[in-house]
Amino acid sequence: xxxRRCGPRRTALRWLPAxxxxxxxxxxxAGASVASVFQQVEPAAEDLRNHDVTFEEGALSDRTLEQLxxxxxxxxxxxxxxxxxxxxxxxxxxxxxxxxxxxxxxELGGRGRVIVFAVNDVGIASNVDSRSQIIAAENAxxxxxxxxxxxxxxxxxxxxxxxxxxxxxxxxxxSDAVGTSGAGMLLVVLAIFAVGVLGLMWWASRRMRxxxxxxxxxxxxxxxxxxxxxxxxxxxxxxxxxxxxxxxxVPAEAKAAFADGAQLFTETQEMLENADTRPELEAAYxxxxxxxxxxxxxxxxxxxxxxxxxxxxxxxxxxVVTPAPVETVPAQAPAAPPEQPxxxxxxxSPWLTTxxxxxxxxxxxxxxxxxxxxxxxxxxxxxxxxxxxxxxPSAGGGGGGGGSxxxxxxxxxxxxx
Numbered sequence: 001x002x003x004r005r006c007g008p009r010r011t012a013l014r015w016l017p018a019x020x021x022x023x024x025x026x027x028x029x030a031g032a033s034v035a036s037v038f039q040q041v042e043p044a045a046e047d048l049r050n051h052d053v054t055f056e057e058g059a060l061s062d063r064t065l066e067q068l069x070x071x072x073x074x075x076x077x078x079x080x081x082x083x084x085x086x087x088x089x090x091x092x093x094x095x096x097x098x099x100x101x102x103x104x105x106x107e108l109g110g111r112g113r114v115i116v117f118a119v120n121d122v123g124i125a126s127n128v129d130s131r132s133q134i135i136a137a138e139n140a141x142x143x144x145x146x147x148x149x150x151x152x153x154x155x156x157x158x159x160x161x162x163x164x165x166x167x168x169x170x171x172x173x174x175s176d177a178v179g180t181s182g183a184g185m186l187l188v189v190l191a192i193f194a195v196g197v198l199g200l201m202w203w204a205s206r207r208m209r210x211x212x213x214x215x216x217x218x219x220x221x222x223x224x225x226x227x228x229x230x231x232x233x234x235x236x237x238x239x240x241x242x243x244x245x246x247x248x249x250v251p252a253e254a255k256a257a258f259a260d261g262a263q264l265f266t267e268t269q270e271m272l273e274n275a276d277t278r279p280e281l282e283a284a285y286x287x288x289x290x291x292x293x294x295x296x297x298x299x300x301x302x303x304x305x306x307x308x309x310x311x312x313x314x315x316x317x318x319x320v321v322t323p324a325p326v327e328t329v330p331a332q333a334p335a336a337p338p339e340q341p342x343x344x345x346x347x348x349s350p351w352l353t354t355x356x357x358x359x360x361x362x363x364x365x366x367x368x369x370x371x372x373x374x375x376x377x378x379x380x381x382x383x384x385x386x387x388x389x390x391x392x393p394s395a396g397g398g399g400g401g402g403g404s405x406x407x408x409x410x411x412x413x414x415x416x417x
Contacts, residue, residue: 039093039100045107048083048114052076055086064150071152074173077165080128081112084155090119097123098138113166115141115158117151122158129163136161220278223316227272227281228351228382230288234265235355237295242362244302254301261294262363269360270371272351278317286313348377 039056047054052072053065060068068084075082085104094100101116102125108114113126115137122141124134137158144154159170238261244250245258264287271284289311297307352373360370 039087039091041100041103041107044085044104048085048104048108052082053084053086056088059086059088060151064152067150067152068155071155071173075155075159075166075169077169079111079164079166080126081108081110082155082159082166083108083112083114084151085114085116086151087116087118090121091116091123097121098125099123101125113162115155117141117145117154122154124158126162133162219317223281223285224350224382226316227285227288228353230285230292231265231268231272231351232353232355234261234268234288234291234295235353235359237292237299238262238265238359239355239362241295241298241302242366245298251301253307254298257294257298257301257307261291261298262368264288264291264294266360266363266368266370269351269356269373273349273371273373282316285316289313347374348381349374350377350382352376353379 044054051069053068055065068086072082072084083104085101091097091100094103097116097118100118101114101123104116105112105114105125105127111128113124113128116123116125122138122145124138124141126134129137137160140161141154141158144157145151149157156170156173159166159173161167162170241258245255268284268287268291271280271287275281275284293308293310300307353376357376364370
């Protein structure tokens with residue numbers, strides 16, 4: 001076995017006498033021709049005092065050594081040690097593999113076992129087990145190797161036929177036939193499971209996100225529809241009452257309520273034209289509700305009826321209820337409100353209905369100041385826009401102004417009066 005190795009590997013086995021070491025200073029010296037020089041008892045025993053496994057140059061790969069190291073470590077029992085030697089050739093300095101194993105065990109001293117794996121042979125030396133147990137262990141190890149198993153598996157097979165604690169430990173130790181392939185299969189299964197879980201989490205997260213986006217789109221569409229319908233009702237109210245309030249005998253209260261309602265209508269139109277966040281849309285909605293109440297009041301007074309009660313404005317968007325904190329925390333300064341996302345702004349006005357255009361034209365002729373607006377969005381385009389579909393760039397018509405605003409723009413005052 002060679003004590004020189006090209007690289008930092010742990011397993012360098014110092015089995016060379018000084019003369020042989022000098023003669024084989026290069027990393028490439030190995031082979032059956034010098035195997036008898038390498039198979040020295042004292043260096044092998046010295047290495048086995050520090051490790052459970054020692055081996056001849058070229059006999060084990062790194063992975064095989066790791067498996068054999070781990071397995072042999074698990075087989076150490078209180079009734080005696082278990083050491084393993086792996087040769088890259090047959091035994092040449094002794095009568096057979098068992099004699100070489102016995103020489104190494106004698107050099108080690110104490111109670112224990114030494115298993116030697118040579119080419120086409122297995123030898124076991126023990127002062128703990130009976131001869132029949134040793135022979136059974138050698139046969140079991142040979143059979144395992146002949147079946148294509150690794151040294152770790154063969155070591156476990158041998159230990160199961162020996163006496164005392166080592167056989168009990170062997171029954172609990174997974175050989176690499178199970179441990180390596182089984183562990184590898186387990187890793188593959190775990191990896192597939194992990195990928196599946198991650199994929200399921202991604203799919204669930206994506207579905208929840210799409211569901212939340214769809215719910216938000218429905219809430220926005222419902223709010224926009226509510227605002228547009230309120231604007232249309234108020235505009236029709238202006239058109240219906242504009243001449244009636246000028247008739248003789250109309251109460252001054254009716255005229256004042258109409259004037260207030262018309263003023264709120266034009267102010268709301270300006271707010272809606274400039275609104276590009278949800279809070280701005282929410283701020284405009286109560287004004288249009290108030291304008292409708294003013295016009296209903298004017299109509300009731302013209303008809304000699306009492307003024308209706310002022311309506312309570314419902315929330316434009318559903319309110320999210322958050323549970324109150326359980327623990328009492330010290331009072332802190334209120335945090336700055338988060339920046340609101342800009343409201344989507346099409347090139348045509350969703351709030352400028354046909355009735356709204358006619359009402360503002362009428363009010364403008366009577367000297368009332370009206371806001372500048374984008375082109376009007378007709379009902380068909382609004383129906384698509386309110387459920388999240390983009391409006392046609394050519395949508396809209398005349399009446400409210402000839403100017404336009406790009407998507408998301410906050411420019412003011414474009415268009416004609």
